[in-house]
Amino acid sequence: MFHKNALHVDGLAIALDDASCELCFVSHAHSDHTAAFAKKRRIIASDETFAIMGCEPQQHRLPASIKLAPAGHMLGARQLSAEAPEGKFAYTGDFALHDSYTCRAGEIIQCDTLMIDSTYALPHLRLPSRYQTISRMRKFVLENERSILVFGAYVKGKTQELVRFMNIECGIAPVVSTPAAKICAQYEKCGVKLDYIRAGSPEAEEQMHSSFVAIMPAGMVGFDFGSKLSEAFGREVKTAVATGWAQVTRFPVDASFPLSDHADFKDTMRYIYESGAKKVICANSSEEEAAECLRHLGIDAVAKGKIPKKERQATLAQC
Numbered sequence: 439m440f441h442k443n444a445l446h447v448d449g450l451a452i453a454l455d456d457a458s459c460e461l462c463f464v465s466h467a468h469s470d471h472t473a474a475f476a477k478k479r480r481i482i483a484s485d486e487t488f489a490i491m492g493c494e495p496q497q498h499r500l501p502a503s504i505k506l507a508p509a510g511h512m513l514g515a516r517q518l519s520a521e522a523p524e525g526k527f528a529y530t531g532d533f534a535l536h537d538s539y540t541c542r543a544g545e546i547i548q549c550d551t552l553m554i555d556s557t558y559a560l561p562h563l564r565l566p567s568r569y570q571t572i573s574r575m576r577k578f579v580l581e582n583e584r585s586i587l588v589f590g591a592y593v594k595g596k597t598q599e600l601v602r603f604m605n606i607e608c609g610i611a612p613v614v615s616t617p618a619a620k621i622c623a624q625y626e627k628c629g630v631k632l633d634y635i636r637a638g639s640p641e642a643e644e645q646m647h648s649s650f651v652a653i654m655p656a657g658m659v660g661f662d663f664g665s666k667l668s669e670a671f672g673r674e675v676k677t678a679v680a681t682g683w684a685q686v687t688r689f690p691v692d693a694s695f696p697l698s699d700h701a702d703f704k705d706t707m708r709y710i711y712e713s714g715a716k717k718v719i720c721a722n723s724s725e726e727e728a729a730e731c732l733r734h735l736g737i738d739a740v741a742k743g744k745i746p747k748k749e750r751q752a753t754l755a756q757c
């Protein structure tokens with residue numbers, strides 16, 4: 439049932455977040471999961487993911503044993519589960535167990551074999567409470583209202599989360615880059631209300647005569663960028679990032695906030711225990727360290743890349 443990174447169920451072979459089969463499950467619209475769109479495969483994904491990718495939804499007649507469930511993480515993110523006589527398999531993709539400003543929390547799927555995203559599955563990756571982080575962010579924005587504030591964030595998902603945070607918590611419509619504005623427009627079509635200003639628009643030019651808040655692509659924002667902006671506008675500039683990695687990494691910015699769209703270690707463990715899974719496959723990031731850590735905790739875990747070919751060719755439940 440699980441062979442060469444593909445799920446084999448009811449006569450179908452389904453690639454999970456890669457393009458190795460003709461039929462592919464794309465859990466969400468982040469670029470490290472969307473190779474199937476570039477390869478023009480037949481795709482199983484949510485309508486929101488198709489919208490964010492700028493594509494018409496595809497409909498496939500799938501067996502009743504295959505189901506999608508909310509994953510949290512970003513708008514449109516889904517998990518996939520499949521039932522076979524040998525047992526139930528679930529793949530989380532990137533997931534989060536908390537509500538965010540733009541999507542609801544992911545569900546915990548009861549299963550026998552759980553393939554879980556292990557990005558934050560190591561014990562040092564524990565995040566402070568979301569409430570605490572949001573309170574700090576709100577304080578930072580309101581205390582610096584006379585400055586130009588620039589947040590660095592991924593264009594898909596985190597930017598829209600920050601726009602909604604600025605709207606709801608600070609009463610601010612931030613300036614966003616043109617690529618981010620296109621994604622914001624897709625979010626709005628999917629029913630997520632966002633108030634933002636596209637960089638380069640007459641409204642943005644007007645706004646930039648005084649203090650403003652901007653959300654720019656993550657790789658662009660740092661001290662150098664802040665200095666150049668300050669020179670150009672003749673006003674103090676404060677830079678910031680909002681990412682879970684801020685908990686363990688130092689960024690070249692004035693303020694870092696560990697606002698994550700992933701489950702951290704605690705929530706990853708909660709998913710594993712509450713799912714009832716007898717076998718855990720760590721996937722996507724830090725697979726081997728995560729699997730070793732889980733084994734130390736008494737969980738039957740393996741890295742996806744370490745599953746022997748023989749076992750991969752065996753049934754899913756045996757995996």
Ligand SMILES: [Zn+2]
Pocket residue numbers: 466468511532
């Ligand atoms: Zn993601």
